Amino acid sequence: MCLAVPGKVVSIDDQADPLTGLIDFGGVQKQACLEYVSDVQVGEYVIVHVGFALQRLDEASALASLKLFEELGLLEEEFGDAWEQAANEAGATLTAEHPNSGSEVL
């Protein structure tokens, strides 16, 4: 959840309160609150953290970051189904009762 991911503003809903827009993160699209970057325009890039745009970012930097995040699987981590991930890892929690399985790598 520490991650702040750059994305491109696809559309802005001026009627929404707080101000909201659709952001494209390298193919995954999600709504984000734009209230803290309220003069942002469609087509610009912003850094988004837990559903809130925090700053603008230039296109070149944004694309470079996105490529890297994708390679590292971080987009999946950020936007994938968190329950599914937690459940996978909780093979984990369940194995707490089976200490011998502890040396496996996730």
Place this chain on the structure above:
Amino acid sequence: MKYIDEFNDPDLARRLLDEIHATATRPWALMEVCGGQTHSIIRHGIDQLLPEQVELIHGPGCPVCVTPLDVIDKALEIASRPGVIFCSFGDMLRVPGTDRDLFRVKGEGGDVRVVYSPLDALELARKHPDREVVFFAIGFETTAPANAMAVHQARRLGLANFSLLVSHVRVPPAVEAIMSAPQCRVQGFLAAGHVCSVMGTAEYPELAERFGVPLVVTGFEPLDILEGIRRAVRQLERGEHRVENAYARAVREDGNPAALRMIQEVFEVADRNWRGIGRIPRSGWRLSEAFRAYDAEHRFDVGGIRTEEPAECRSGEVLQGLIKPTECAAFGTTCTPRTPLGATMVSSEGACAAYYLYRRMNSPMPQAARAAREEMNPVA
């Protein structure tokens, strides 16, 4: 050459590394504050590409790791109550409380839900007026604008069934506590870029001056980190201690003023406990007087819960950079990501988990990294 080739611009990475190797003449210890940076450093073997004189110490910048045990226990208690929908970011689910975690509470019938944003929790409160919706508001300054907006909206919309369990922490008092510790070895900081995207850099010059340390605002991509290190080492070699912004594309000196205004309206500075470290004065936020009615700790009367951490876990020392994870006897034996004893093993941003995942069991330098280092710096 595995490590270097993985960089998104290997040539630039090589040039930055060459310069760091050429600049560092004496031993220097730098702390990266942000857990995202720690993860990136270990993942890319950056620490092993650096000259031997430059040591990276992992800081406390992982909100999941530093959330204190008693707050986790409060979360577990609230999430177990009938009628409650307890909302959290996904990575808090497996953080161990005293005897279970949120995942277990869910298994036992608690209504625990993972949300991507605090506004998703707010939406749940709107949809379920007959239920109490509680959001686990953890995080550093980066997350605070989102949590502040959620509670601000709740009040504006008159959603009385929404509350926050707040465990917000702030970086500058942590830097101060680390530098004030008698055993402190840190000589310079890579300050967390996205914290500064919100807060700006105004809080740092005083710290740089008082403790005589360079503070370089740094992003968390591998090249950002190399650039941050390059600038910090350059300052140290020149005997300087300034605040430098090596992440100007995302950080402005005044941060994000609109976000800052919202934080100031909703939160007030308070003392906070950090898991493993203990109480740091003025190191966090709590809801301000005007928003106190939205404080889940009071609403559910869990303020009295106090708990102890497992004695064998040394995450406090890890978080303060006093030991490396591999120096903990439990590392990789009784403590693994599947059976974590401390939060630094639970979160993928925690130093113990990062070391474990990338196989730093005895910290051997991988062959590829050693070859790369020798090729770049044959005399080192």
